[in-house]
Amino acid sequence: MKKILFAASEGVPFIKTGGLADVVGSLPKYIDKEYFDVRVFIPKYTCMKQEMKDKLKYVTHFYMDFNWQNVYVGVLEAEEAGVHYYFIDNESYFGGFKPYGDDPRYEIEKYAYFCKAVLSALPLLNFQPDLIHCHDWQTGLIPVYLKERFHGGDFYRNMKSVITIHNLKFQGKWDVKTVQSITGLPEYYFTSDKLEAYKDANLLKGGIVFADAVTTVSDTYAEEIKTPFYGEGLDGLLRARSHDLRGIVNGIDYGEFNPETDKNIVKAYNAVNFRKEKVKNKHALQEELGLRVDDKKMMIGLVSRLTDQKGLDLIAYVMDELCQDDIQFVVLGTGEERYENMFRHFDWKYGDKVSANIYYSDALSHKIYAACDAYLMPSLFEPCGLSQLIALRYGTVPIVRETGGLKDTVQPYNEYESTGTGFSFTNYNAHEMLNTIRYAEHIYYDRKREWNKIVDRAMATDYSWKVSAGKYQEMYDWLIG
Template structure:
């Protein structure tokens, strides 16, 4: 039995701020239990929902030498969906109303503590993993500590580590003096070939340098991050380690996102009956949001963080023009104030065409996936993206820019061969995006049978976690040898 340990700063169903939590919650469930014993370590945040806290049971506690003092390390345990979870408890680091604070130095101290504690509890819980699978900069110190502090003991010797980059933009950077003081790592580690980057200490860089393998969340993004444009200053290092870098696209939880059983939507449907049933969700959403009730209106859904990364500068540039055509646009999400206000403005200006919902609601997101005809996602960069996978599952045709995971998961429609699951454009250009939306609209209105065939293919695409889990298993096997 091969032993795999996931360490991450968040994971469904316990705590979630983004897609990372979906991966950490879903992937361990799909790894083959016959060959792999998979466990997960998370922080015990005080902001976790009470029903989740009630599942935890106390295991033990001890004191660990960290940042010139003895810090309390509590260990709790829960089992959910057949996966064993351990939680590291320390109220000084993990209290607060949300998992992350805006104080960057405190975040670095907190996750340096978490990384060291995650390694320190292993003998205590009597679990010696063959591979530790680390996620994002918050766990970047684990591969470093594994090679430095813990190599001296037989228990840790030979444990392999994997670093998964979910979004290269976030790296955990601060001044070398402070980071050295917090981590207790010697000078030797703060050189340009290790943790130092542009005169700062960089925790993600440490993880990439010292991990035995590196993955990211789509094959295209794995290529893109080796270039200066997408590489966020680490492209040289990623090129140097390219033989150890692979891209494995994320999956979605096909039980949660299933139009046939989804409790959040008014009318359930499947690939056989969507032609009759899907439209009823559109009517229900038009009524709920006060949009003009018209079956034939081309409804475009957007569920997203409203940030530059997601391509909202393109949308704002052509929004007036887009609203002149026969469309309805339904937006859900929060983010940068200028984009929140931009959508509020267009909701006011084109009230029966645009519905701006500037908050987040899980239930409404499902309704938008089910009701819309198309889903717009013109990202500047997109490591993997999950929204396009959800929209495919609901037979809502994605319109995307060809970058990262969007390029890997949405096959562009080809009218001559009658292939494809969505529409895409190449350049980060507002009018190229607009032209692609118009093209999709034209197919929708003028070639309804072709449109329905696109939906057929979209709903048949398999982006369940099982496909990705097999690729991770191959990598674990390769690492363990």
């Protein structure tokens, strides 16, 4: 039995701010328990929901030498959906009303502590992983520490590490002197072939340099990040490590996202009966949001963080033009103020066509996936993207820009061969996006049978975790040998 340890800064159902938590919470459930013993380490944040905190049991505590002092480390555990979770407890680091703070220096100290605490706790738990699977910059020091102070001990000697990049934009950077002092790493670790990048210490870079393998969350993103445009300053390093770099597309939890059993939606439906039943969800949503109730009107959805990365400047540029079309547009999410206000403005200007819901609601997101005819995702970059996978599952046709995971998971419609599961455009250009939306409108209104076949193919795709888990298992086998 091969032992795998996940280390991450968040994981469903305990704590979530984004897609990383979905991966950490879902992937271990689908790894084959016959061959792999997978456990997960995350911080115990005081902002976790009380019902989750109530599940945690005390295991042990100890004191560890960190940042020039002797620091408390508590370890708790819980079992969830057949997966064993451990939690590092230290209220001075993981207190507060949200998991991540706004002071980058303190964030680096907090996650450096987490990395060292995870490795230090393992012998006390009687769990000796063959491989530690690290996620994003917050765990970037684990591969470094494994090759440095933990390397001498028998317990750690053969441990391998892999780091998964969920979003290369976030790297954990601060000045070398401070990071050296916090981490206790010797000076020679802070050179340009190790942790130093552009005069700063960079925790993600450390993880990429010292891990035995590097993965990211789609094949296309794995290629893109070797180029200067997507590489966020680390493209040279990623080219150098290209033999050890692979893309594995994320899955979604097919139990949670299932139009046949979804408790949040008005009318359950499936691939066989969607032609009759799906529209009932549209009706209900039109009523709920105060849009004109009309079966025939094409409804486009967008559930997103409202940030530049998501291509919202393209939408802002052509929104007036788009609203001249015979469509309805439903938005859910929060983010940058200018985008929140932009959508509010269009909701005010075209009240019967646009519904801007500037907050977050899990229940409403499910209703939007089920009710809409199409789903818009014009991202500037998208390592994997989960929304388009959910949209496919619900038979809501994705309209995407060909980048990262969007390019890998949405096959563009070809009217001559009658293939494809969505619509896509190549360049980051507002009118190219608008033309693609209008092409989708044309198929929806004028060639309804073709549209329904696109929906058929979309609902037949399989982006469940089963497929991705198989690929991760292959990689674990390859690394552990």
